[in-house]
Amino acid sequence: xxxxxxxxxxxxxxxxxxxxxxxxxxxxxxxxxxxxxxxxxxxxxxxxxxxxxxxxxxxxxxxxxxxxxxxxxxxxxxxxxxxxxxxxxxxxxxxxxxxxxxxxxxxxxxxxxxxxxxxxxxxxxxxxxxxxxxxxxxxxxxxxxxxxxxxxxxxxxx
Amino acid sequence: xxxxxxxxxxxxxxxxxxxxxxxxxxxxxxxxxxxxxxxxxxxxxxxxxxxxxxxxxxxxxxxxxxxxxxxxxxxxxxxxxxxxxxxxxxxxxxxxxxxxxxxxxxxxxxxxxxxxxxxxxxxxxxxxxxxxxxxxxxxxxxxxxxxxxxxxxx
Numbered sequence: 032x033x034x035x036x037x038x039x040x041x042x043x044x045x046x047x048x049x050x051x052x053x054x055x056x057x058x059x060x061x062x063x064x065x066x067x068x069x070x071x072x073x074x075x076x077x078x079x080x081x082x083x084x085x086x087x088x089x090x091x092x093x094x095x096x097x098x099x100x101x102x103x104x105x106x107x108x109x110x111x112x113x114x115x116x117x118x119x120x121x122x123x124x125x126x127x128x129x130x131x132x133x134x135x136x137x138x139x140x141x142x143x144x145x146x147x148x149x150x151x152x153x154x155x156x157x158x159x160x161x162x163x164x165x166x167x168x169x170x171x172x173x174x175x176x177x178x179x180x181x182x183x184x185x186x187x188x189x
Numbered sequence: 190x191x192x193x194x195x196x197x198x199x200x201x202x203x204x205x206x207x208x209x210x211x212x213x214x215x216x217x218x219x220x221x222x223x224x225x226x227x228x229x230x231x232x233x234x235x236x237x238x239x240x241x242x243x244x245x246x247x248x249x250x251x252x253x254x255x256x257x258x259x260x261x262x263x264x265x266x267x268x269x270x271x272x273x274x275x276x277x278x279x280x281x282x283x284x285x286x287x288x289x290x291x292x293x294x295x296x297x298x299x300x301x302x303x304x305x306x307x308x309x310x311x312x313x314x315x316x317x318x319x320x321x322x323x324x325x326x327x328x329x330x331x332x333x334x335x336x337x338x339x340x341x342x343x
């Protein structure tokens with residue numbers, strides 16, 4: 032599977048309700064510069080789904096209402112772009128008052144051992160990171176709750 | 190210029206159904222107020238359906254029917270009585286939006302704030318492919334300013 036094909040599937044899955052137990056993702060941007068870094072894809076959503084009548088009322092009284100995002104970029108097996116990307120995401124989150132975000136990094140080959148260890152050790156609660164190796168279909172995710180959730184969504188169409 | 194103007198069956202049927210039941214309620218009310226009873230006959234329902242279809246078609250054409258024409262330089266969108274034509278280079282950012290119930294639209298942002306929405310699904314265009322095509326059109330022209338770390342929607 033090619034990177035573009037994977038990202039299109041991820042986008043379609045998230046925007047048609049694939050992440051509904053976490054958030055309702057509704058708008059997607061491609062090739063988007065954020066700060067000093069560029070992301071292949073950014074999908075924006077909200078924790079309160081729109082719904083219709085009863086489900087809308089139910090979500091209005093029960094669910095929290097804040098924006099969330101799923102960032103994705105590719106071709107970085109050694110995670111050289113991870114640090115500036117995390118910085119850009121942190122700035123973005125702060126401006127948008129976004130409690131958490133996902134970052135999916137896709138590669139057509141294996142990630143370096145150092146990169147995998149770096150992500151596995153990452154326990155930041157605000158950003159869930161998933162490394163997707165399309166060749167071996169292996170997914171490495173950060174160990175926070177948000178990280179485990181993104182791993183579950185990222186592996187749906189491997 | 191490539192033009193697409195498909196019939197939006199859902200919107201047409203919605204308009205006809207709304208008018209059919211609206212006229213039926215109106216007829217019942219007038220009957221009750223004048224004669225203290227409601228007169229109903231299948232011929233009357235058929236006549237009501239014909240009137241609702243005629244009026245529904247007229248309302249659909251005035252409110253919902255969308256014609257979209259585009260080429261490399263710009264586009265023209267006509268929905269009901271309103272018409273807008275613009276050049277791709279007037280916009281700086283493109284996004285794909287899920288409107289719910291499987292309906293998608295392509296949004297064009299001007300200076301990261303104002304946006305125009307093209308109802309890709311209603312126009313029977315492949316939303317994802319059309320989005321990439323529009324991105325090429327916008328990119329082919331002068332690009333808008335970098336949005337920095339702020340939201341692409343702002």
